[in-house]
Amino acid sequence: MTALAAPDKTSQDNGLTRPAAVHEEVYQRLRRAIISGQLEPGRALSVRGLAAEFGVSAMPAREAIRQLAAQGALEITPTRRVAVARMSQEKLEELCDARLALEPSLAARAAKASAEAREALAEALTTIDEALDQAIKRGDSADYAKYNSEFHFALYEAPEAPVYLGLVESLWLQTGPFMRVVIGRLGTSSLDDDKHKEIVAALRAGDPEKLETAVREDIMQGMSNIVRGYSPEE
Amino acid sequence: MTALAAPDKTSQDNGLTRPAAVHEEVYQRLRRAIISGQLEPGRALSVRGLAAEFGVSAMPAREAIRQLAAQGALEITPTRRVAVARMSQEKLEELCDARLALEPSLAARAAKASAEAREALAEALTTIDEALDQAIKRGDSADYAKYNSEFHFALYEAPEAPVYLGLVESLWLQTGPFMRVVIGRLGTSSLDDDKHKEIVAALRAGDPEKLETAVREDIMQGMSNIVRGYSPEE
DNA sequence: CCGGATTAATTGTGATCACGTTTTGGCGGC
DNA sequence: GCCGCCAAAACGTGATCACAATTAATCCGG
Numbered sequence: 001m002t003a004l005a006a007p008d009k010t011s012q013d014n015g016l017t018r019p020a021a022v023h024e025e026v027y028q029r030l031r032r033a034i035i036s037g038q039l040e041p042g043r044a045l046s047v048r049g050l051a052a053e054f055g056v057s058a059m060p061a062r063e064a065i066r067q068l069a070a071q072g073a074l075e076i077t078p079t080r081r082v083a084v085a086r087m088s089q090e091k092l093e094e095l096c097d098a099r100l101a102l103e104p105s106l107a108a109r110a111a112k113a114s115a116e117a118r119e120a121l122a123e124a125l126t127t128i129d130e131a132l133d134q135a136i137k138r139g140d141s142a143d144y145a146k147y148n149s150e151f152h153f154a155l156y157e158a159p160e161a162p163v164y165l166g167l168v169e170s171l172w173l174q175t176g177p178f179m180r181v182v183i184g185r186l187g188t189s190s191l192d193d194d195k196h197k198e199i200v201a202a203l204r205a206g207d208p209e210k211l212e213t214a215v216r217e218d219i220m221q222g223m224s225n226i227v228r229g230y231s232p233e234e
Numbered sequence: 235m236t237a238l239a240a241p242d243k244t245s246q247d248n249g250l251t252r253p254a255a256v257h258e259e260v261y262q263r264l265r266r267a268i269i270s271g272q273l274e275p276g277r278a279l280s281v282r283g284l285a286a287e288f289g290v291s292a293m294p295a296r297e298a299i300r301q302l303a304a305q306g307a308l309e310i311t312p313t314r315r316v317a318v319a320r321m322s323q324e325k326l327e328e329l330c331d332a333r334l335a336l337e338p339s340l341a342a343r344a345a346k347a348s349a350e351a352r353e354a355l356a357e358a359l360t361t362i363d364e365a366l367d368q369a370i371k372r373g374d375s376a377d378y379a380k381y382n383s384e385f386h387f388a389l390y391e392a393p394e395a396p397v398y399l400g401l402v403e404s405l406w407l408q409t410g411p412f413m414r415v416v417i418g419r420l421g422t423s424s425l426d427d428d429k430h431k432e433i434v435a436a437l438r439a440g441d442p443e444k445l446e447t448a449v450r451e452d453i454m455q456g457m458s459n460i461v462r463g464y465s466p467e468e
Numbered sequence: 469c470c471g472g473a474t475t476a477a478t479t480g481t482g483a484t485c486a487c488g489t490t491t492t493g494g495c496g497g498c
Numbered sequence: 499g500c501c502g503c504c505a506a507a508a509c510g511t512g513a514t515c516a517c518a519a520t521t522a523a524t525c526c527g528g
Contacts, residue, residue, distance in 0.1 A: 469528100470527105471527095472525105472527095473524100474525080474526095475523080475525090476523070476524080477520105477522070477523080478520080478521070479518105480519085480520095481516100481518090481519100482515105482516090482517090483514105483515085483516085483517105484513105484514085484516105485514085485515105486512090486514105487510105488509105488511095489508105489510085489511100490507105490508085490509070490510095491507085491508070491509080492505100492507070493505090493506080493507090494503105494505090495502105495503085495504085495505100496501105496503085496504100497500105497501095497502090497503100498500090498501085498502100
């Protein structure tokens with residue numbers, strides 16, 4: 001019933017750092033689940049339900065919900081109930097425009113890093129992209145969504161641009177759930193010609209303009225798939 | 235001590251609508267105060283302090299803080315204390331870029347409305363702009379910031395684009411506090427040649443491209459003022 | 469077998485409390 | 499006069515409870 005990934009306890013940066021707040025933990029897990037499309041649009045959430053799912057009290061669940069609602073990932077119904085945000089034709093167009101306005105120029109900043117940093121990032125991206133390709137061959141749409149989001153955010157986190165990153169995260173939080181529905185509808189077979197190879201190549205070359213257009217094309221193609229898979233029902 | 239505007243009780247859309255949640259009320263007032271620059275960067279906030287200020291219990295204050303933190307308006311220090319977000323050189327550059335990437339194209343959508351709607355909006359904007367000009371003549375930087383934000387958001391709320399609007403609100407929540415500091419430093423005399431007249435004209439003409447460039451120029455000019463007033467101290 | 473009313477379960481919200489941490493204010497020693 | 503220590507005040511956070519509202523379930527009459 002859950003499908004909400006447990007935290008990766010292997011990364012022990014513990015030493016002098018304070019243990020993460022419980023509500024932060026809940027927020028991160030829920031956030032990842034939404035971005036990678038593990039929760040379908042309209043899916044009802046509740047404070048007590050989430051609290052039980054995570055084995056915590058109501059307070060951290062409330063805070064996580066409020067935070068994700070502020071980022072547009074969750075909707076508050078007129079009767080104050082909470083659900084994963086739904087998609088609409090107009091919203092889809094807005095999301096597409098906004099992604100095109102932000103993500104390419106954010107990615108371009110990654111191409112301006114040092115050659116070593118670019119190479120390290122390129123290798124990391126390649127690793128993710130291979131896992132992504134295998135997910136496509138396997139027809140595993142869950143893993144596809146997961147690795148696709150990991151690929152993009154590995155790229156977007158590289159230039160340290162917290163403002164941009166926050167905006168882009170908000171966009172993915174709103175696209176993620178719906179994306180997954182569409183992939184489930186179309187299957188992964190229609191997704192095997194993404195522009196990730198071009199993205200990595202442009203990054204390696206240190207060419208911001210080329211990286212920009214590669215990301216733009218990747219977005220446009222992905223979003224056009226979504227539009228293709230969009231049917232006006234609910 | 236407060237300076238947090240009380241809600242406008244005159245707008246009684248009551249009838250069948252549910253009374254607004256207390257935390258929503260707190261959020262809105264705090265949000266407006268931040269956008270219009272009534273709270274300086276680094277200003278410490280606390281759950282109990284806010285609760286006392288608004289005459290409510292701690293819960294609504296907590297939720298409002300969490301929400302504004304998610305939008306980048308408030309910072310959570312490493313020791314979990316809350317403060318109005320501070321500015322930095324890099325952040326300022328990011329905010330400038332992001333504003334230029336989003337606000338002109340959002341405004342352009344307003345130019346595509348019907349002639350009647352555009353005319354109504356143009357008149358509303360003119361009214362605000364007159365108040366703004368008087369604030370400048372008066373040298374009242376608080377009112378300047380207030381009317382300037384009102385002008386822009388009247389324009390941005392016209393096209394019903396909630397996704398875009400959310401992103402732009404986040405940007406203003408991060409620029410507002412710092413903007414006010416800069417205005418206080420430079421005085422309002424350096425602000426009397428904004429592009430608002432061009433914006434209204436382009437809107438009346440229904441010319442999206444012209445509106446886009448007018449908004450872009452307004453942003454660039456405002457942000458260049460900020461850069462001029464920026465000194466690395468604190 | 470179905471539809472509507474009544475009851476029961478679930479939900480968001482606000483309030484309050486306890487606990488451990490952090491910040492602050494003041495006092496004493498150098 | 500200044501710096502470090504110590505106590506006190508303030509803080510974020512999680513837990514729990516009560517309440518009003520909404521949603522779901524149940525039951526009954528047809």
